[in-house]
Amino acid sequence: MLVDARNVPEGTELEADLCIIGAGAAGITIARQFQGAHPRVVLLESGGLAYDPRTQALYEGRSVGLPYFPLVASRLRYFGGSTNHWGGLCAPFYAEDFERREWIPHSGWPIRRADLDPYYRQAREIVRLRTDDWTVESWQSDDHAPFELGPRTEPRIAQLVPTVLRSFGRLYRKDIETASNVRAYLNANVTEIETDELGRTATRIRTTTFERNRFTVRARIVVLATGGIENPRLLLASNRVQPRGIGNENDLVGRFFTEHPRFEAAIFLPVAPDLRARFYEQHHVGDSELQGYISLTKDVQELEQLVDVQLLMRPVYSLSNDPAVASPSVRAMRSIVEDGRSSSIGELGRSLLDITRDLATGRQFSVPGAPLPVPYPEVVGTALEPGQLRQYLPDLLGDIAAVGYARLRGGAPLDHVVLRTRIDQTPNPDSRVTLDTVRDDLGMPRARLDWRLSRLDRYSAVRTMEIVGAEMIRAGLGRVRLLTEEDDPDWPRDLTGGWHQMGTTRMSDGPERGVVDRNCRVHGMTNLFVTGSSVFTTGGSSTPTLTVVALALRLADHLKRVLG
Amino acid sequence: MLATGAALYLAAGRPWRTVVAYAPERSLAARLAGVLADERGARVVGRVYIDATPGEESVARLVDEIVASLPVDRTDLRDLPNGELRSALRARVRKDFQEGAVVTLDGWIVSRTEGRLCALALV
Numbered sequence: 267m268l269v270d271a272r273n274v275p276e277g278t279e280l281e282a283d284l285c286i287i288g289a290g291a292a293g294i295t296i297a298r299q300f301q302g303a304h305p306r307v308v309l310l311e312s313g314g315l316a317y318d319p320r321t322q323a324l325y326e327g328r329s330v331g332l333p334y335f336p337l338v339a340s341r342l343r344y345f346g347g348s349t350n351h352w353g354g355l356c357a358p359f360y361a362e363d364f365e366r367r368e369w370i371p372h373s374g375w376p377i378r379r380a381d382l383d384p385y386y387r388q389a390r391e392i393v394r395l396r397t398d399d400w401t402v403e404s405w406q407s408d409d410h411a412p413f414e415l416g417p418r419t420e421p422r423i424a425q426l427v428p429t430v431l432r433s434f435g436r437l438y439r440k441d442i443e444t445a446s447n448v449r450a451y452l453n454a455n456v457t458e459i460e461t462d463e464l465g466r467t468a469t470r471i472r473t474t475t476f477e478r479n480r481f482t483v484r485a486r487i488v489v490l491a492t493g494g495i496e497n498p499r500l501l502l503a504s505n506r507v508q509p510r511g512i513g514n515e516n517d518l519v520g521r522f523f524t525e526h527p528r529f530e531a532a533i534f535l536p537v538a539p540d541l542r543a544r545f546y547e548q549h550h551v552g553d554s555e556l557q558g559y560i561s562l563t564k565d566v567q568e569l570e571q572l573v574d575v576q577l578l579m580r581p582v583y584s585l586s587n588d589p590a591v592a593s594p595s596v597r598a599m600r601s602i603v604e605d606g607r608s609s610s611i612g613e614l615g616r617s618l619l620d621i622t623r624d625l626a627t628g629r630q631f632s633v634p635g636a637p638l639p640v641p642y643p644e645v646v647g648t649a650l651e652p653g654q655l656r657q658y659l660p661d662l663l664g665d666i667a668a669v670g671y672a673r674l675r676g677g678a679p680l681d682h683v684v685l686r687t688r689i690d691q692t693p694n695p696d697s698r699v700t701l702d703t704v705r706d707d708l709g710m711p712r713a714r715l716d717w718r719l720s721r722l723d724r725y726s727a728v729r730t731m732e733i734v735g736a737e738m739i740r741a742g743l744g745r746v747r748l749l750t751e752e753d754d755p756d757w758p759r760d761l762t763g764g765w766h767q768m769g770t771t772r773m774s775d776g777p778e779r780g781v782v783d784r785n786c787r788v789h790g791m792t793n794l795f796v797t798g799s800s801v802f803t804t805g806g807s808s809t810p811t812l813t814v815v816a817l818a819l820r821l822a823d824h825l826k827r828v829l830g
Numbered sequence: 831m832l833a834t835g836a837a838l839y840l841a842a843g844r845p846w847r848t849v850v851a852y853a854p855e856r857s858l859a860a861r862l863a864g865v866l867a868d869e870r871g872a873r874v875v876g877r878v879y880i881d882a883t884p885g886e887e888s889v890a891r892l893v894d895e896i897v898a899s900l901p902v903d904r905t906d907l908r909d910l911p912n913g914e915l916r917s918a919l920r921a922r923v924r925k926d927f928q929e930g931a932v933v934t935l936d937g938w939i940v941s942r943t944e945g946r947l948c949a950l951a952l953v
Contacts, residue, residue: 416928532937732930732932732934732939733930735939736927736928736930736932736939737927739927739939739941740924740927740928745938745939746938746939747936747937747938747939748934748937748938748939749937751934
């Protein structure tokens with residue numbers, strides 16, 4: 267059932283077995299796991315069913331460290347949470363992501379990949395991917411094959427969820443609406459988690475609306491699922507009994523803010539303009555959409571003492587004025603690598619051969635009057651309800667345009683490729699979320715972010731690019747130019763995050779190293795749990811959403827046992 | 831010895847610097863640099879390589895380094911057919927990348943052997 271909290275009488279006290287704060291990917295997933303079951307579930311969501319600027323403004327905050335996205339823009343505060351602007355990329359964490367690596371301080375989860383495997387399978391269904399086969403070999407084809415580089419590197423893939431299927435708010439609203447034991451309160455802003463006098467049990471959740479009708483929720487179990495910045499914010503602000511905030515005896519709440527740092531690390535100049543790099547673009551294999559990457563193997567990471575760095579490629583299919591490829595050495599580099607290349611066919615001949623080959627296999631190009639393919643037509647058809655097509659049309663058109671554009675581009679000569687990093691950031695306790703002195707419209711302290719990176723992050727990115735670059739040159743693919751050096755005093759100007767906020771209530775076996783235990787229960791608390799990317803001990807190099815959902819499923823199983 | 835004698839014979843009556851220009855080391859250097867298709871481009875890279883690696887400005891040093899890295903005797907190298915010389919150098923370049931024997935020149939990753947070959951085109 268969906269309830270507008272603005273209609274809840276002032277002073278109401280709600281009772282529940284399970285109270286979930288936040289209706290994003292994690293919160294909705296847990297609520298659905300209790301759908302139709304015995305426990306009474308209350309789901310509290312700050313926003314409504316659509317974007318509202320006033321509610322969104324509650325996410326405003328200050329960033330004082332490395333340049334970061336505006337905090338008000340990096341998350342969405344309405345039903346479905348940040349899945350409402352999710353990029354759709356999915357991949358599970360690797361086994362080594364969970365392992366303690368001696369050269370990476372603060373690494374090592376208290377759980378293993380095997381603990382999440384059954385939940386990854388379920389998570390894949392929830393995010394509407396067709397398969398949980400993540401092996402590159404299963405997805406290779408002549409048109410979409412990774413470069414044949416040496417054994418120091420390995421290709422990886424991620425799957426993409428179609429745009430129209432990404433919002434958990436859209437996909438699962440009906441489930442929440444029709445679940446008789448679940449009451450989802452919209453426009454309900456949690457301002458404090460009250461505890462008993464000892465600070466060990468969450469007793470009440472204080473909630474208010476902009477209209478100032480305040481009410482509370484009492485629950486046997488409370489789950490905080492508001493994201494990597496908001497989770498620590500609420501714990502820190504709930505300081506009536508514990509002055510440093512709930513779960514913060516060891517000053518760890520908000521620390522270890524972890525992102526997936528990205529910047530352009532290198533330019534790759536291909537020998538042949540018809541070099542097929544489509545594996546590394548978003549591409550279709552059958553009915554699935556994929557994205558390929560390059561990484562170093564686990565053994566090489568260990569040998570070189572590096573964090574994991576995935577390299578993303580951005581092929582550029584036309585001549586560019588990018589200064590990185592316009593320097594006087596570029597022509598010289600081109601001519602040196604052309605030495606020994608067979609010139610019997612020539613560039614025009616190769617292009618004509620490609621087009622002939624493509625037409626013979628039935629691939630589609632954007633010919634005037636020809637229809638462009640709609641991805642996943644049967645899946646989209648079952649996901650949409652009658653009358654919803656107009657609402658989803660922009661997303662559908664976006665997917666169609668992406669497919670068509672990719673196929674258009676496929677026939678154009680490859681000029682160069684930009685290689686960007688996605689770094690498994692070294693856990694850094696000085697990278698943190700704290701409370702600002704400024705308060706929001708509801709009187710809560712705003713969040714203050716101080717994002718920091720470590721020397722190992724930069725060194726790993728540069729060294730990974732050096733090794734991958736050497737392998738690409740050795741394979742005769744082209745030339746590589748590094749765009750940053752290990753000794754650069756400043757981070758590249760194009761440094762950004764991946765829109766992933768992780769690690770701020772990290773998982774650990776002991777309270778001296780983290781905020782929640784292996785079952786996501788806050789250390790020192792009897793009934794308060796946290797879920798979402800804030801519990802990640804390390805960020806991995808894969809995108810977080812699939813793991814967020816898997817962890818939420820695992821927590822739901824645990825809570826079912828606790829609630830009986 | 832024989833080669834030096836032949837060079838001196840050929841140089842009879844010519845200015846001394848021309849004799850030096852036909853010295854065996856210079857001819858080996860020319861052979862090595864000659865495997866690169868674009869001499870002009872090689873010189874551009876060679877200039878950057880020499881600036882980045884002090885101590886490798888001389889023909890003798892560059893030739894020594896390249897020859898030492900190849901599995902071919904110096905004398906045999908001079909007599910190697912062009913195709914085999916090119917193959918040997920290509921294999922060496924690939925090994926450079928495999929072993930990390932690279933330099934970065936203005937950000938470009940270049941094998942040491944490549945850099946030296948380009949430098950030979952310049953000096």
